[in-house]
Amino acid sequence: METRTMIRFYLARLQERLWLKPLISCILSLFAVFVAELAQHVELAESFPDISAESLETLLSIMSASMLVIAVFAVGSMLSAYSSASRSATPRSFLLVVGDDVSQNALSTFIGAFIFSIVALLAILNGFYGQPGRFVLFLVTIFVFTLVILGFVRWVDRIARLGQLGNTIDKVESATDAALKTRAQMPTLGAARAMTAEKGDAVYPETVGYVQNIDIAKLQHIAEQVDGRISVCVLPGTFVTPGSPLAFITAKSGPDKDGVKDTIVEAFVIGKHRTFESDPRFGLIVLSEIGSRALSPAVNDPGTAIDIVGTLVRLFVRWARVSEEEDVPIKYDRISIPAISLNDMFDDAFNAIARDGAASVEVAIRLQKAFGSLVLVGHDELKKAAGTHAALAFRHAERSLALKEELDAVQALAERNAKLAGEAPVASPGHQSRE
Structure with missing residues (x-):
């Protein structure tokens, strides 16, 4: 469960980056262009229908001209929706709206189709494909067109709601429900419940911010190495400073000498803002x-x-x-929280x-x-x-x-x-x- 929580936390951070899915889409587009050339080496390739280079040039030119415009339009609409969400609801909901899968997938499809059409057009103009390659490229182009149309239809339906107050509330409720369910299943994150006052050597953070996540498995490993116990005194969402302890450690091998305290601090993810996944x-x-x-x-x-x-x-x-x-x-029997x-x-x-x-x-x-x-x-x-x-x-x-x-x-x-x-x-x- 703790491993899944950590994975979910880092995947959520990646999902907040608008460049990730467009980058993946661009890589797949370049791959699709060069896959078409492999058709030259397929048996019975000469039996493929002959698609003229001129028709492919026209088709790819139309795609390249239209996809860039649609991508710019999509970015403008998404920014408008993000701004609306911040004004009508609260700025704290911004990251959930940014992470909308349909909008990110649509933008990625538009940008990927643009890159595909440009690279494929250059390959056609320079005679990169023979008869079999042109046919496979034609099939790939039709497939890309289909993805663009389906993505555009889904995105238009979503962008009409994205940023609206009701949609934002639903997103916040869904994220909160997932976090509450995880915490209800593991109220102490798999560790023992802290029942008494903290004892041992205090471990302090070096930065100021909110605890975003705690790697309990890593703390358990540290405690086993030093044959001790670690009492965590903060939860995800707690605001910490260099003067407020993160945890207390009792160990036989001397945590200061072995640099264990620095390792303990590394198990706490501290950032400028609170997050929904673990908090x-x-x-x-x-x-x-x-x-x-x-x-x-x-x-x-x-x-x-x-x-x-x-x-x-x-x-x-x-x-x-x-x-x-x-x-x-x-x-995690050596950790209390x-x-x-x-x-x-x-x-x-x-x-x-x-x-x-x-x-x-x-x-x-x-x-x-x-x-x-x-x-x-x-x-x-x-x-x-x-x-x-x-x-x-x-x-x-x-x-x-x-x-x-x-x-x-x-x-x-x-x-x-x-x-x-x-x-x-x-x-x-x-x-x-x-x-």
Whole structure:
């Protein structure tokens, strides 16, 4: 599981690079041009139909002239969609929109077809192909045309949605769901759960940034080499500085002398930005930002915030189901790491929406109904966190709602949630005085 997580992390970094797929497409295009020449050496090659060089020149000239224009048009449309996603949702969703497979594949197809047509045209003009080669090149050209048409049709359908708020929310939800599922299956990344205070020699990073990924298998190997234990005190998504420890190591062979601390630091990927793959809290924060942005006076779109609340409920229900499926075995017995806090995830997901949507009775009621749904899931930790945040959301509404009737409606739901969660009543002295 840890190996798959590491592979998924690095593949996601590659997917964010717009040049990768066009480069692969260009290499395949050059390969296709020279494969056609190999037809000269195939048996029965002389029986192939004779395709005139002039017809191929015309076909390839049309392709070369049109593909460059379409590629430029595609880049402009994609940049417009990326800008729209950053404005309508949140800049943190940009990398997910950039990684859209359909758009990248379409752009790669257009650029690859352009390179193919130019190189093939030069080969034709210089007599590189005989009769069999021209026929095979004709077949390859028809195949490339087919790919271009299919890619263009799929891309037009996708670009109409790419960058739209609903599409961006779906992408963030999908990325967050994958990260939450992985973390629910391995709450401590395959290591032992850290239960006591850290002991041993502290290991500090040399850079400032966010922990993007942790190679637990590498840490296990290090601990076995020095016959010791490593207690990791950060999780992916934690902001670290040279003064904040990444881990503590206890070993018999002296980690300072053997340079083990530097090797431990190398197991932590630290970057300028948080990522979605190994950091489920980041996805929750991005969803919360989208909902909070929709509640700003400039946007005034409580419907989007309500939609985000529903998305968050869906994610936590899935997380609860996966986390209770089976006991997680300890794969890395020399490593301990703290489990992710469900209460912290609730803070990331709901606090901003509860604060910014407190003056909107629709949002306040939807929040209470959402917490009520989570209380009834049957997960003890989820039940407690939902009850606590239901009371917090009510206190925000109590300070912001002007009409007694609206506040009473929110209070009725909050009191029901408190009763179901076994929490204290939500009514405060301040509310009683208003009555």
